[in-house]
Amino acid sequence: MHTRSISPVFLLFATIFNFSFLVTGAPAQASEKTYRVGHIVISQAWAKETPRAARTGAAYFTIANDGPKADYLVSITSPIAQKVSLHAHRMIGNTMGMAPVLGITVPAGQTVTLKQGGRHVMLIGLTKPIKDGDKISLVLSFKHSGSIKIIAVAGLPPGTRNEGHGAKPR
Numbered sequence: 001m002h003t004r005s006i007s008p009v010f011l012l013f014a015t016i017f018n019f020s021f022l023v024t025g026a027p028a029q030a031s032e033k034t035y036r037v038g039h040i041v042i043s044q045a046w047a048k049e050t051p052r053a054a055r056t057g058a059a060y061f062t063i064a065n066d067g068p069k070a071d072y073l074v075s076i077t078s079p080i081a082q083k084v085s086l087h088a089h090r091m092i093g094n095t096m097g098m099a100p101v102l103g104i105t106v107p108a109g110q111t112v113t114l115k116q117g118g119r120h121v122m123l124i125g126l127t128k129p130i131k132d133g134d135k136i137s138l139v140l141s142f143k144h145s146g147s148i149k150i151i152a153v154a155g156l157p158p159g160t161r162n163e164g165h166g167a168k169p170r
């Protein structure tokens with residue numbers, strides 16, 4: 001009984017220790033927060049840092065649909081961009097380019113991940129550059145589940161380990 005009462009305290013200590021280790025000077029990571037609207041759950045929202053003069057940026061997240069029918073991400077708005085488009089990467093001749101898509105289908109019971117080199121959110125006409133740690137507000141509208149505001153954290157993609165100071169991947 002005595003030893004069992006110690007272990008939760010020890011776990012709590014270990015959790016705090018790990019957390020403080022993660023926040024010491026490392027570049028920001030995708031948000032751990034999840035957002036639900038209807039049958040749609042959004043997670044791992046992040047945005048890429050942009051060079052100072054950039055007028056376009058990109059954001060990414062994961063969409064899960066736990067409902068019985070497909071849903072569709074049809075539009076996005078953000079206060080930091082004049083226009084927000086959904087893009088996909090396509091082969092155009094021999095080169096990889098990107099082109100707007102009308103929407104993103106999330107089939108029933110499935111998960112769709114927006115990522116670099118794949119489908120992404122294009123932020124066009126940025127009002128200011130995107131810097132590490134910025135919190136980018138996005139309002140996503142789904143055909144069936146409705147609209148939800150999420151925050152994408154600017155920094156590294158989800159699952160990226162910080163390799164030390166100055167080792168940000170480009």
Ligand SMILES: [Cu+2]
Nearest residue numbers: 087098120122
């Ligand atoms: Cu794009």
